[in-house]
Amino acid sequence: MFRLFDIALQWNGFPIRKARQELLKIIAQTPQEHEQFIERKKREIVQYHLENNTFYNELVGTKNYKNWDDLPILTKQNLQKPLQERLSSGYTLKNCYTNKTSGSSGTPFIFAKDNYSHALTWASNMYRFGWYGIDFNTSYQARFYGIPMDFIGNKKERFKDFLSHRYRFSVFDLSDVVLESILKNFSQKKFDYINGYTSAIVLFAKFLQQKNIVLTSVCPSLKVCMVTSEMLFDDDKILLEKQLGVPIVNEYGASELDLIAFQNPEGLWQVNSETLFVEILDQNNKAVPHGQAGRVVITSLYNKAHPFIRYDIGDIGILDKKSTLQKPILQQLIGRSNDVVVLPSGKKSAGLTFYYVTKSIIEDDGNVKEFTIKQTKLDCFEIDYVSEKELVSNQIKKIEAAISLYLEPNLSITFIRKNILDRANRGKLKQFISML
Known part of the structure; x- marks a missing residue:
C-alpha cells in the first residue's frame, strides 16, 4: 500500500518507521518495566540538558541534582527569549523542527523539537487515532482549522493538507453562507473523520440543528470526530453526537509537547505515558493526591533540541484515583475555553x-x-x-x-x-x- 503520509514525514527528516517501532515497544512494557523506563528516561533527559543546554543549566544552577523534586518548574515566562539561546549544543534552526505556540495562554513563544522527538509525536498521534480505525495514510479528514491568508503560506498549507489526506475548512469565517458550503462539501466527499477546533465544529453542529440535519445522513462514510484546542463542555458534546451522528473524541495536546491526553474507546481520557511524564502539582510544586486539582506540569522525555522538563503548561487538571504510572487517566481539565x-x-x-x-x-x-x-x-x-x-x-x-x-x-x-x-x-x- 502506498503510504504518502509516512513517506512525506521520512522525506522531511522525521524517522517515522523507527519512532513507530519504539512506541510499540514502550506500549508493550509490563507495569514494572514501564516504571523503570520512566525513571531512566527522566534521568537521561535531565542529564542531557544539564550537559548540553546552557539555558537549562543556568535555570537549574548546577550540573548535579539529587532529587527530581529539586528541579525547577519551567514556565512560559522562562521561554520568552530568542530560541537560539534555548537550543542544545549541536542543534540549529535548520536541523530540527521549529514552530510557534498558539499563544492561547497569552504567553506565546517559539519552540524546537529534534527530528526524532517530532517523529515520536506523529507516531503517538497515529497510534491513538488508530483506536478509532483512522489511518493517516488512507483516511480522509475534514479539518476545521485556521489557514494562512498570504498566497505562499496558504499554498504551502494546502499542499501539506494534500499530503496528509485532508480537506481544510477555514475557521476564520463561519457565517451561515460558509457553513452551507461546508455542508455541501460533506455531501460530495467521502470523509472518514472530522478533526479541529471545538468551537468551530460546535458552530457547524448548531447550523445542522437549525436545518434539522444529521451529518451522517449526507456523509454516511463519516466514522468519528476528534475535537481539540478548546474546552469541550458536556452539553456541546451531546449536541455534536446528535447532529454529527458519530462518536466525539476529546483530545488534549500542546504543539510544543505532544498529545497529552486522548479519549480512549472506553470513554476515559488516557494520558500519554509513553513520550511524556505528567505531574499534577500544588502551589508549592508538590504532587497532589489523585483526585485533587493541581497545575499540569509536563516533561518531554525525548526532546533533546529543547528542554521541556517540569514544564508548567498553564492548565489546572485532576488525575483520576484509578490512575497508574503506566495508564494515567485525566479525570478533568480545568482549562482554557475560547469564545466565538x-x-x-x-x-x-x-x-x-x-x-x-x-x-x-x-x-x-x-x-x-x-x-x-x-x-x-x-x-x-x-x-x-x-x-x-x-x-x-x-x-x-x-x-x-x-x-x-x-x-x-x-x-x-x-x-x-x-x-x-x-x-x-x-x-x-x-x-x-x-x-x-
Whole structure:
C-alpha cells in the first residue's frame, strides 16, 4: 500500500518507521518495566540538558541534582527569549523542527523539537487515532482549522493538507453562507473523520440543528470526530453526537509537547505515558493526591533540541484515583475555553482565529511577554500587552492589517501597554474575552 503520509514525514527528516517501532515497544512494557523506563528516561533527559543546554543549566544552577523534586518548574515566562539561546549544543534552526505556540495562554513563544522527538509525536498521534480505525495514510479528514491568508503560506498549507489526506475548512469565517458550503462539501466527499477546533465544529453542529440535519445522513462514510484546542463542555458534546451522528473524541495536546491526553474507546481520557511524564502539582510544586486539582506540569522525555522538563503548561487538571504510572487517566481539565467572535457584518469566527493574529505580534526577540484581547463592542477590540518596549507604529499597523485580513476591515483596535495583566482567580490568563 502506498503510504504518502509516512513517506512525506521520512522525506522531511522525521524517522517515522523507527519512532513507530519504539512506541510499540514502550506500549508493550509490563507495569514494572514501564516504571523503570520512566525513571531512566527522566534521568537521561535531565542529564542531557544539564550537559548540553546552557539555558537549562543556568535555570537549574548546577550540573548535579539529587532529587527530581529539586528541579525547577519551567514556565512560559522562562521561554520568552530568542530560541537560539534555548537550543542544545549541536542543534540549529535548520536541523530540527521549529514552530510557534498558539499563544492561547497569552504567553506565546517559539519552540524546537529534534527530528526524532517530532517523529515520536506523529507516531503517538497515529497510534491513538488508530483506536478509532483512522489511518493517516488512507483516511480522509475534514479539518476545521485556521489557514494562512498570504498566497505562499496558504499554498504551502494546502499542499501539506494534500499530503496528509485532508480537506481544510477555514475557521476564520463561519457565517451561515460558509457553513452551507461546508455542508455541501460533506455531501460530495467521502470523509472518514472530522478533526479541529471545538468551537468551530460546535458552530457547524448548531447550523445542522437549525436545518434539522444529521451529518451522517449526507456523509454516511463519516466514522468519528476528534475535537481539540478548546474546552469541550458536556452539553456541546451531546449536541455534536446528535447532529454529527458519530462518536466525539476529546483530545488534549500542546504543539510544543505532544498529545497529552486522548479519549480512549472506553470513554476515559488516557494520558500519554509513553513520550511524556505528567505531574499534577500544588502551589508549592508538590504532587497532589489523585483526585485533587493541581497545575499540569509536563516533561518531554525525548526532546533533546529543547528542554521541556517540569514544564508548567498553564492548565489546572485532576488525575483520576484509578490512575497508574503506566495508564494515567485525566479525570478533568480545568482549562482554557475560547469564545466565538461575532463581528458587525454578522460574520462569526472561532476564538482561535487570534492564533493567527498572535503570529503578527510575536517576534523572536521576546519583546511582547503577555497579551490579552478583549471584545468590548461588536466593532471594538482592546489589546492589553506586557512588553519590554512599547509597540511602535509599524508593529501596530502590522497587527491591525492582520486583524483586518483575518476578521474584517474597519474594526476599532485599542492598544494598551500594562505592567501586569489581570488574571482569573486560578492565576490563569485568558487570551480572548468577549464582553458582549
